[in-house]
Amino acid sequence: MKLDKVFARFEQKPLNLYPCLCSSSRDRKSLCRECVDVCPQGLLKVGEFGLNGDIDLTGCKSCGLCATVCPNGVFEIKEPTDIALLKKINSLLEKKKKLTVGCCRGGGKGGQVACELTLTCLGRLNEAILVAASAMGAKEILLKTSACRACETKNLPSVIKRSVENSRLLLHAFGQDTRMVFLEETVDVETPEEGEGKKPEDTYERREFLKFLKGGTVSVAAMIAEGAIDKLKETVSHQMEPAKPVGMEHRVPAKREILLYFLKKLGKPKLERISSATLPLVQVSIRETCVLCGCCSQFCPTGALKATNADGVKGIYFSLSLCTGCGLCKLACLEGALSLGDTIETAGLIEDRAKRLISQEVYRCAVCDQEFGATAPKKYCRYCERKMKLMNTPL
DSSP states (O other): OOHHHHHHHHHTOSEEEOGGGOHHHHOTTOOOOHHHHHOTTOOOOEETTEEOSSOOOTTOOOOOHHHHHOTTOOEEESTTOHHHHHHHHHHHHTTOSEEEEEETTTTSSSSSSOOSEEESOGGGOOHHHHHHHHHTTOSEEEEEOGGGGGOSOTTHHHHHHHHHHHHHHHHHHTTOOOEEEEETOOSOOOOOOTTTTOOOGGGOOHHHHHHHHHTTOOOHHHHHHTTHHHHHHHHTGGGGSOOOOOTTOOOOOHHHHHHHHHHHHTOSOSOSEEEOSSSSOOOEEEOTTOOOOOHHHHHOSSSOEEEEEETTEEEEEEOGGGOOOOOHHHHHOTTOOEEEOSEEEGGGGTOOSOEEEEEEEEEEOTTTOOEEEESSOOSSOHHHHHHHHHTTOOO
């Protein structure tokens, strides 16, 4: 095959691919196959060494399902990008505060309800886009799901349901309860229950929204009218870059940067803690059995976990806002010292500062000459201690 054809094939890909961020590529113990399960055309394959970066996407229809379900940002749609969708949504919300979204099969022409925004697939709507639409002033988002019945994507209803429920959960935590309604409903979306950081959508009232804005929250719609989306585009400029498959690189997904950007503009959260059962977020904690080897930080695809070594002290720091809940850190921990919680502190979503999970003084092993962390002075690292005990060697 000539080089020009090879380059043309790459340029024509509807997705930017970052295989090195794939959980299965970073750790073979990972069982994540979300992208494989949702792809309608069955184009995606995960082998022994993870996702194949040289995937033939000739039959890809740019539905965006893989990009929506992948927490690590392995896939990013080129046309339209999330930024382009936000600009379109912002222009629509300038006219009215209700947004109707449908797919190209049943949302653009005909039918009883016209759609202002027509997508290739409703599964293209991730939490970041829905939260951003609400932050830009949408008081009601109608999702026209009539065409979902005939869709070849079996998992589409669950994907849409998860995006909507996660968006409701996050918005309510920040005091914003935009109604999200399914038209000609084909998916069963449960109403959030009180006590779990959720609120029934029928309790939303306009005066509550206005009261919330008067409480000191910046008007996001006005801010965007001043060109904030263009500034956001600069922040998320890597969304337009081609894939760079480099080892264990760390990279924050564009959709996560967008989500954090708009959550911060909503002000301080109203709820201190919410469930993270379905969210692509998880609270990490580390027990004292940690030896500060740093494996968790190396396997983390976004850099949410960082290992430090300065002034004779080793530490592990964690940024909740960057965590995707992939669980690779727990798989990588040889000591089993790392655990994942089922709730998160909402303040961590708007904090830029990483929190220290553990820190210990650094010592050098008398056997292997490797540095290790310990809460008290020790002569041998934990691995050498185990080896010596197995060999009945006096410590």
